Amino acid sequence: MADMRAFRDAVIAWAAGDPGVGGSACELAARLPVRAVVLLEGPSDAAAVSALAARRGRDLAAEGVCVLPMGGAMSVGRFAHLLGPSGLGLRLTGLCDEAERRYYTRGLERADAARQEFFVCAADLEDELIRALGVSRVAELVRAEGDLRALRTFLHQPAQQGRTSQQQLRRFLSTKKGRKIHYGRVLVEALDDDRVPAPLDDLLTSF
Secondary structure (H helix, E strand, O other), X not given: OHHHHHHHHXXXXXXXXXXXXXXXXXXXXXXXXXXXXXXXXXXXXXXHXXXXXXXXXXXXXXXXXXXXXXXXXXXXXHHHHHHOOOOOOOEEEEEXXXXXXXXXXXXXXXXXXXXXXXEEEOOOHHHHHHHHHOHHHHHHHHHHOXXXXXXXXXXXXXXXXXXXXXXXXXXXXOOOOOHHHHHHHHHHHHOOHHHXXXXXXXXXXXX
């Protein structure tokens, strides 16, 4: 939905320090209307969330839910301040890596949004998806997507020796711009219904 994208873009610019778009964000939030915002670390997480929603026949934008990649977990406090109880008064939720939990906890507390629920991946979402699918299945998907040669070249690098296959695949997904975003969708679409990682499943069922 174009209007939800416009709201998301206005909020991102607002959080980046452009006060002129604050009014536009407020107007769009009321007109759509927006009822909840999913605060995510980056676009690969957004791709995975959107893919799972589509699999389940849900149109999040039509439901008034904005999926918002913040460009890093350290920005969560700024977005929570603008969008939560002290700002637009929207419901907040989100997904983060275990290592970034402290940023979400502290950022939501400082924005008086400590009661808002967010969900934590054991390492990160890619790790959760690889474990859910299994290394062999992920390798099959890499082959199907035309990246097998790139994966083989990557696995021969000295830095990859001694790492587990799961660690290697997780690192491989981050070696080319856009690859994590692409596979965020591909891996989610390949999941069996009963194998969706708990943090991702819980997030989608929370709103």
